[in-house]
Amino acid sequence: MSSHERVHSPATFVETTRVDPPFASTDIWRHHARIERRVIGQLLQTLLYEDVLSYTAAPNPADARAGATRFSLTLGSRRYQVDGWRCHSFQLIRLDHATLRVCKAQGDAESISLQRFMTDLEETVTDTAIQAGFVNELVQTLIKDTQSSACTGNSGAEPHALEADALENYFTDAHSYHPCYKSRLGFSLRDNWCYGPEFANPLNVFWLAVPAHLAQAGAVDGQKVAERALHEAGADVLARLEKYLERRQCLRDDVVLVPVHPWQWENALVHVLYPELASGEIAFLGEGNSVYTPQQSIRTLAPLERDKPYLKLALSITNTSSTRILARHTVTNGPIITQWLQQLVASDEVATSAGFVLLGEVAGAALDERAFPAARYNEIYGKVGAIWRQNISHFLDERERAVPFNGLSQFVRNAEGDPSTPFISPWIDRYGLETWVRQLIYVSTLPIIHLLFAEGVGMESHGQNIVVIHRDGWPTRVALKDFHDGVRFSTAHLARPELAPDLEPVPPRHAALNRNSFLVTDDVTAVRDYSCDAFFFIALGEMAIFLHRHFGFEEPRFWSITAEVVKQYQRDNPQHEERYRCFDIFAPEWEVEALTRRRLFGDDRPQVKSVPNPMAAYAPGGETSC
Incomplete structure (x- = not known):
C-alpha cells in the first residue's frame, strides 16, 4: 500500500499516513463565503431566539410553506434581512444562511462580513461588552470550518456502507445551534488537520x-x-x-x-x-x-x-x-x-x-x-x-449497523464535498416517510422516558450521545452514552433509592465555576428538564425541523406521534402513575439552556429560556404534583 493510499472499508475510513494539511491551497477559500454566512446566520438565529435582539418578521413572499418567515433588524448603522422559519417545534427560529443580506442605512447593499456584524452587534447590545474571547471563538470557527470544508477525502465513500465509527468522521456539520460550533481554540490549523474528526487521521x-x-x-x-x-x-x-x-x-x-x-x-x-x-x-x-x-x-x-x-x-x-x-x-x-x-x-x-x-x-x-x-x-x-x-460493535448482531443520531439530519456529500441529498433518503424511500419516522421516534424515546419514569433518572441524551442501531435502515433500538457527567437525579425520587450510587463529590471550586454541572438535586423539575432539554429539545427538535424542511413532514404530526409514544408507555405501565405527574413531560413549558446568552452575559445568574412544549397540546390531563 502506497504512503497516500486510503483504507476504504465499511469499518474504517482513515489515512494510512498523514500528509500536509489543506490550508495553503487557494482552493480552501472557495468555501469561505458559505461558511461565513453560516457562522453569522447561526449566531443571529440564537440572538433572535434567546431574546437578545429585537426584530420584525413577516411571511416570506417567496415561500408558501408553513412558518416561512422573512426576518429584518437593524444593527448599528446597517439593516440585516434573512429568510428562515418560525418552527412549530419549541417556536425555534431557523435561518437560511444563504439568504442573508445586509444594507447600509442609505440602502446600498454590502458584502457579508463577520467582523462588521460583530461591530454592529456591539453597537446594538449596549448593556454589555462583547468579550474578545467570544469574537475569537467565532473567527476560529469560521477558519476551522473553512479548512474542514476543503477536505473532500471521504466524500467518495458510500456513507451507508460505513460503520458507526467511520460515520463519526463522515458527518462534519457539527452543532446546528451553537454559533461557536467548530472553534477548537488551542488547535492550530495543522493540529486541526491532525486531530479533527473530519480528516480521520x-x-x-x-x-x-x-x-x-x-x-x-x-x-x-x-x-x-x-x-x-x-x-x-x-x-x-x-x-x-x-x-x-x-x-x-x-x-x-x-x-x-x-x-x-x-x-x-x-x-x-x-x-x-x-x-x-x-x-x-x-x-x-x-x-x-x-x-x-x-x-x-x-x-x-x-x-x-x-x-x-x-x-x-x-x-x-x-x-x-x-x-x-x-x-x-x-x-x-x-x-x-x-x-x-x-x-x-x-x-x-x-x-x-x-x-x-x-x-x-x-x-x-x-x-x-x-x-x-x-x-x-x-x-x-x-x-x-x-x-x-464500551464499543458499540459488541452490542450489534451480524445484521445490525449503527449511526450517530445527529447524522440522521445531515447530508451525503458530492465529490466536491458539498451537501447533496439527505443521508436518510434511501431509508425513507424504502419504508415510507411516516412509517420510518414513527419507528425512529419509538425506539429513541423509549429508553429516555423509561429511565425517567420507571427509575427517576434524567439523561443528557442529545444527538451526539445517542447511537441509532438499525437493520438496512430500519431503526431497531438505540445505544446511550456519556454518563460521567450526563445524568441527573433526586435520590428521594428514585424508584430504587437503596441502589443510588455513592458518587465522588463535586469539588467546591468546580461547582463555583460551573453552576450547571451537578448530578444530584432536590429539584425534580431540573431532572425532567435535563432529559427534555437534551433529548426532546435538541435531538428530536432538530429531527422534526429537518424532516419538515426536506421531506415535508409536518412538525405537529411529528410531535403528536412522539406524544402518543409517551402516552402508550404510560397506559402500558400504570404502576408509574405518580411519576408521570412528578416528571410531567406534557407541561406547557420547559426550561432550556440559553447558550449564546450564557456566553454573552456569563454565569452570574442562570441563563435559561422557557420554551413552549410542542407535546403539551396532546397532554392526557391531570395535575402536576410530586
Missing part, C-alpha cells in the same frame, strides 16, 4: 506512569484499570514501565498507567508536570501501539480494532465555548454511574426486552489535583484524565 496516544498517590483510578466490578491499560499500551510501553518500576523500586500496583492525547502532552502537560518529570516521579513512557481516530467530540477516540474500547481523554481546547478537560471526580464517577445504570437495566423487564444498550464507562484514571500543592491546583485540575467506554 490515525493517531497513537502517549502513556504516563504516575505514582498511585498522585492519581485516582476506578473500574466497574470485575475489571481493573491496570489490566485495561496494559492491554492498550503495547509491548514498547510496558518495557519502559518495567525500567521505571525497577528504577523506582516499586510494584505495578504502586503505579497508575494513564493515556494522554498527543496534543495534550505537547501543549498542556510538559510545562505543568516538569517538576515530577525531571525528578523521575512521573515517567513519560512514549507512544502506545493502539491506533485511533477522533470521533465528533474530538477528545473521544475510536480504536481501529473493534474489540477495544473507546478512549475519552482530557483535552485543553475550547469548543462550543466549553473547555474539554476531564475533571477527576467525573472520571471517577463514570464507572460508578455505569455500574448503577446497567444494574437498573439488567433487573428491569421493559429494559431487557427492548434491548436497551448503555455504552458503559468501564474504567477511568486521572491525576488527583488534591495531591499537589494548593498553588498548582488550577494547572493540574482536569489536565490528565482518561475514560474507557
Whole structure:
C-alpha cells in the first residue's frame, strides 16, 4: 500500500499516513463565503431566539410553506434581512444562511462580513461588552470550518456502507445551534488537520506512569484499570514501565498507567508536570501501539480494532465555548454511574426486552489535583484524565449497523464535498416517510422516558450521545452514552433509592465555576428538564425541523406521534402513575439552556429560556404534583 493510499472499508475510513494539511491551497477559500454566512446566520438565529435582539418578521413572499418567515433588524448603522422559519417545534427560529443580506442605512447593499456584524452587534447590545474571547471563538470557527470544508477525502465513500465509527468522521456539520460550533481554540490549523474528526487521521496516544498517590483510578466490578491499560499500551510501553518500576523500586500496583492525547502532552502537560518529570516521579513512557481516530467530540477516540474500547481523554481546547478537560471526580464517577445504570437495566423487564444498550464507562484514571500543592491546583485540575467506554460493535448482531443520531439530519456529500441529498433518503424511500419516522421516534424515546419514569433518572441524551442501531435502515433500538457527567437525579425520587450510587463529590471550586454541572438535586423539575432539554429539545427538535424542511413532514404530526409514544408507555405501565405527574413531560413549558446568552452575559445568574412544549397540546390531563 502506497504512503497516500486510503483504507476504504465499511469499518474504517482513515489515512494510512498523514500528509500536509489543506490550508495553503487557494482552493480552501472557495468555501469561505458559505461558511461565513453560516457562522453569522447561526449566531443571529440564537440572538433572535434567546431574546437578545429585537426584530420584525413577516411571511416570506417567496415561500408558501408553513412558518416561512422573512426576518429584518437593524444593527448599528446597517439593516440585516434573512429568510428562515418560525418552527412549530419549541417556536425555534431557523435561518437560511444563504439568504442573508445586509444594507447600509442609505440602502446600498454590502458584502457579508463577520467582523462588521460583530461591530454592529456591539453597537446594538449596549448593556454589555462583547468579550474578545467570544469574537475569537467565532473567527476560529469560521477558519476551522473553512479548512474542514476543503477536505473532500471521504466524500467518495458510500456513507451507508460505513460503520458507526467511520460515520463519526463522515458527518462534519457539527452543532446546528451553537454559533461557536467548530472553534477548537488551542488547535492550530495543522493540529486541526491532525486531530479533527473530519480528516480521520490515525493517531497513537502517549502513556504516563504516575505514582498511585498522585492519581485516582476506578473500574466497574470485575475489571481493573491496570489490566485495561496494559492491554492498550503495547509491548514498547510496558518495557519502559518495567525500567521505571525497577528504577523506582516499586510494584505495578504502586503505579497508575494513564493515556494522554498527543496534543495534550505537547501543549498542556510538559510545562505543568516538569517538576515530577525531571525528578523521575512521573515517567513519560512514549507512544502506545493502539491506533485511533477522533470521533465528533474530538477528545473521544475510536480504536481501529473493534474489540477495544473507546478512549475519552482530557483535552485543553475550547469548543462550543466549553473547555474539554476531564475533571477527576467525573472520571471517577463514570464507572460508578455505569455500574448503577446497567444494574437498573439488567433487573428491569421493559429494559431487557427492548434491548436497551448503555455504552458503559468501564474504567477511568486521572491525576488527583488534591495531591499537589494548593498553588498548582488550577494547572493540574482536569489536565490528565482518561475514560474507557464500551464499543458499540459488541452490542450489534451480524445484521445490525449503527449511526450517530445527529447524522440522521445531515447530508451525503458530492465529490466536491458539498451537501447533496439527505443521508436518510434511501431509508425513507424504502419504508415510507411516516412509517420510518414513527419507528425512529419509538425506539429513541423509549429508553429516555423509561429511565425517567420507571427509575427517576434524567439523561443528557442529545444527538451526539445517542447511537441509532438499525437493520438496512430500519431503526431497531438505540445505544446511550456519556454518563460521567450526563445524568441527573433526586435520590428521594428514585424508584430504587437503596441502589443510588455513592458518587465522588463535586469539588467546591468546580461547582463555583460551573453552576450547571451537578448530578444530584432536590429539584425534580431540573431532572425532567435535563432529559427534555437534551433529548426532546435538541435531538428530536432538530429531527422534526429537518424532516419538515426536506421531506415535508409536518412538525405537529411529528410531535403528536412522539406524544402518543409517551402516552402508550404510560397506559402500558400504570404502576408509574405518580411519576408521570412528578416528571410531567406534557407541561406547557420547559426550561432550556440559553447558550449564546450564557456566553454573552456569563454565569452570574442562570441563563435559561422557557420554551413552549410542542407535546403539551396532546397532554392526557391531570395535575402536576410530586
